[in-house]
Amino acid sequence: MTSAFFFNNIYYNTCTQQHFSIKALFDGNILSSVLNRLPPNAQVLDLGCGSGCWVMDMAIDYPHFQFIGVDMADMFPTAIRPENVKFQLQNILQGLPFPDNTFDFVHMRLLIIAFQKKDWPWVLSEIYRVLKPGGIVQLMESDFTEKTNVPIVEKFNNEFIKAMLDLEQDPWIGSKLSHLLEEQNFQVVELKEKYLDYKLPLNPISKEMLTNWKDAMLSIRPMLAHRFESADYNAVVDQYIDGITQAGWKVKLWALCGQKKE
Template sequence: MGQTDSGVPEERVLRETVHYCNRVYQRYSIDNELYWAPVDEEEIHRMQALHLAINVALDGNLTIPVLGEPQRILDCGCGSADWAIAAANKYPKCDVKAVDICPQLLPNSVPSNLQLIIDDLNGRFTFRSSYFSFVHSQMVAEGISANRWENYVRDIYRVLKPGGWCQLSELYLNAQSDNGTLAADSALSRWSAGYLRGSQLQKDPRIATKLGNLLKVAGFAEIKCQMFKMPMSAWSNDAREQTIAQTSVNAIQSMLYSVGLYPFTRKQGLSTVDFEQLVHDARDEAKDPARKAYFSLYMWTARKPATAP
């Protein structure tokens, strides 16, 4: 612990949980409105499925930039640590550090070159400047406060070595249709609107679309974005998207409930019965291949200039 100045309590406190609507949450995150998703086995399975879907999108690669032999890697918001474990195994001579606020999500056994750090990314990084060869950040929008993002990206810039790369990946949970069949009153559209409305009180649920400007302001160069469709059913004729759907379908079915439960019921006051009905209807629409529904995954890469001080 202790790689940011967030002042998080000891691990014993962070391991305390609370049950809400038959799901398990980290008490500290709920009390401090840090992270609104569950931390139970079902959520770990969702994270693992999403990791596989993203890995397929990258044709089996962990990164878009070719890293060569990195010395040090930082994984921000590692969740169940699937990416960090894969990175540690791929680069056995590399020192990999992975940070997350929820110890409930972390595995008990990891490669010897991987260090798991329990900390809050909303605090300023205390890692040394120009220390890491590569920084990976994935699906942290639900845990980063809206007013933290600019300095979060600046922190990533500062701890990177000159010439080092970063890769930031976020889902934009605004349901889309490849054939325009999602009406504004559809369950998926209503879920998306409600999620965005409930989350934006403290978070920035649209951050996936804004990272390019933040990377530029922080001083990064070679900024690029790739957008991948995460299909909600096996509707696509594209070979890659068909393979992505094999894991993204289950991840999204689970996500519609787990990611939405707190913003809908606690932040907006929707009854549990009404929320569950909305999720039921949204799942039915998502499974319908005729709707060609998907969420967009934005994957940003950028490089700290080699001439940076």
């Protein structure tokens, strides 16, 4: 079994677990301010769609909408695909290959380690460009920077943050999204904040997301493993996950919608 196959399987499973956990946490795939602002035949773009779970789920719920999922990794479903869904291989940072004023709704979530800090304003400007006047963008990002009193959790999180900063990424991007949207001329129309509470006993959503977080940390081994010297990285991750529940760690998620001016 190749390392690429192992990574792809983790990535696919992580996307799937993540999707249904977030859907349960936020009581649906879209915030309440979105649907009443969309036309009955909405054109929808999902950026960084991964395995396509959000797109596929939405396409079944809204069969009169047309969906395009975009990702730089070809993890798209092939055997089963609703007729109102297309997928496209594309690196977002190379620009969105769509004309101005194409989409009614753009969805993008949990790309905190996909972009450098400098990329966020440009990506949001591209989203603004491809949205129709009055169109909506929905964003979601997390914050894993809350402090604990458990050494392994602090060590791992600090190394993760250092790695992100070395790559010129922004660990605190979630708290900045509202301001960034306003800078790109969006009107913020809804903001929701939710917490994943990892205090024992875990509720079903937190339990699923903790498994998802472990898989995510295993998938970024090249980014972190060398920071733990000669230690077995898998064992470090196991200790870290145990420490999270010991600490009763909380992770904050921001979900917000911005509307392009008419």
